[in-house]
Amino acid sequence: MSEHESLVRRMAWPETVSRAVGTPIQPSVVYASPDPDTLDAQYEGRASGYTYAREGHPNADVLARKLDQLEGARDGLVLGSGMAAVAAVLMGLTRAGDHVLGGDQLYGRSLRLMREDLPRLGIATSLADPTDAAAFLAAIRPETKLILLEVVSNPTLRVADMEAIIAGAKARGVLVVVDNTFTTPRGYVPFDHGADVVVHSVTKMLAGHSDATLGYVAAGDAGHHKAIYDFAVTVGLTPSPFDCWLAERGLYSFELRYDRAEANAAALADHIAGLPGVTRVLYPTRPDHPDHNRAVALLGARGGHMVSFEIAGGRAAANRLTQAAPNIAFAPTLGDIGTTLSHPASSSHRALGVEGRAALGITEGFFRVSVGVEEIGMLCSEFETAIRAAV
Template sequence: MRPEGLPESSSWPVVTPLSPSVVYSSQSPDALDDQYEGRAQGFTYSREGHPNAQVVAARLDAMEGAEGGVVTGSGMGAVSAVLMGLLKTGDHVIGGNQLYGRSLRLMAEDLPRLGIATTLADPGDVASVEAAIRPETKMVLVEVLSNPTLRLADIDGLAALCKAKGLLLVVDNTFTTPRAFRPFDHGADIVLHSITKLLAGHSDAMLGYVVAKDPALTERMRIFSVTTGMTPSPFDCWLAERGMLSFDLRFDRAEATAARLADHLAAQAGVKRVLYPGRADHPDHAGAMALLDSHGCNMVSFELDFGEGGARAGRAAANAFARAAEGLSFAPTLGDAGTTLSHPASSSHRGLTAEAREALGMSEGFFRVSVGLEEPEALLAVFTRAIAAATA
């Protein structure tokens, strides 16, 4: 199949060529007009688009059932394109109360500085979101599964609410991916991704993606991203395309191992609780299995049982666990080919007070695991040894 975005030819390369050129030459002013006004296909200046970004966008468009998606230089670029490209001074946006840490910071500090009001609400409770709506509310932004406690948003209920109130429903589909969930099929207006994570899958490409049902909204976000320089690197796009070719296989393997790991952790004496949507003891299990078509995804969160020693004992247990988890990367990321450990209290949610983290269910002994492609039995053995070290 001929890759989209390549020049016309009777033959083509099997691998998409890397196109690092910053500028593209046109034949004449009239030819340039034809490109800018949509009568001809072509590229002008790579900040406005380039072949490698077009190939990645086309792949994700097909996965999400969308058209014309925009690739940005990072996942936060995609979030910013939505919030700052579509909202204006005097508007109000509601966000899920367990969004990614930098999304929370953008809503708590940067948007108010620009005169855009924000409120956080529980996306699993439609009534709490409805109670936060104001006359100037324009948008609701949620993740399908919260970061890092893996609680489920009531997407169908939120979609019905937003439609009734004339609001845009924006869904960050990074954790779940189109393999488990397609937000447009459930009433979302805008979908975004951090391609950096599971889609690219190798921790070597940083990209984001955003697209709206309404092409006019997508165009506004594209113009904002071009104007503010959210240009994706051609090389990162080239790497991400390579990663996306194996995405389905990687997702299925990691998901199967994650289910085994969750059950294994739940059986360990040193573990206080395990959060995995595929387990019957997950608070949103029934809803998750219905919404995600029985997918549990590759993320597992758990809390060490470190006794009654308080935060200091919890941090000591967390340090001991991370040091003993040999072969695993302790890093604030997810979706790599290898399993990674994240400690919200010292990374993604370090900006919150200890009391605020506790209220959200994130103690010093709380870890988020992004399960990779290791041999399952070897991975379980690593966790067994690390838990023993943490609770010794």
């Protein structure tokens, strides 16, 4: 064999009596099996092994098992993004003629999927207010297959009446899908309350560093799991091994980050509420929150790491505020280790139009803050400077 011929052969992984402390990254697209019989055994579940990365790979499985521990789940799937997880559930579990009911304050892209894409495929959709359980349950139809809820809505931080809705849905044989991105399993564990499927944008608080784009979905029923998995594999919602590795590393500090950010959020909400020109502050455990009693009953003291507020002055004031806060990233994301600021009217909910946003209480002066782990005195000072400059 010539020198050049040997270069194209893969080298065997070095054998060692020690083990890596950090998880290795395995970027391989394909995995070699010794013979067709072994490959059959893998596909038929009689042997454990990987075949093609679109069908699963080690870094995704390592991350999924950690997320399973947090959510009290089994065999969860890591996918390429949070919206990949939402789409895999909706497309994997429904068919033409079904109806899907969603909360009326879902994430903007979830709303678009409900309003634009599912109807094109013959799947009817509608939205209802999940803070009003009676009205929400009244919107269930005979053909309703599932409901999609967020415990705490984006971006107005309204708290759904989860207990009543889940009980009502169960009585009607309707599946309950919970997007747990905002609350995270640190604040709420949907399976403990009767949910059938849980989804996450791992991109956000779980990974925590704005450098990995991933989603997660877990189903309590094996048949539902298979339907979701088959759709995800067929359309290629494959997660990057490197992103999985980054997210796993982020999880090691998740509880520490969440608790610090949550404490900061509660303090920042109180500080902003006392500033001139602020017309509203929304934080679930504040006594003036419209769903305060429900939030405390459902989440206890876990108000989360998100704060929303509104200032007077419209778009001009909004521009002044962001320009006066150069050290706070103005970016349409959440869950970073550092504080980020977003303006739903120009980002996540821009597609709803002025009237659609107004119906949800989203004005040009409305901001959403994903609070990070910085020193709280510094955060309060920066927001006070920015708000005073704006109003």
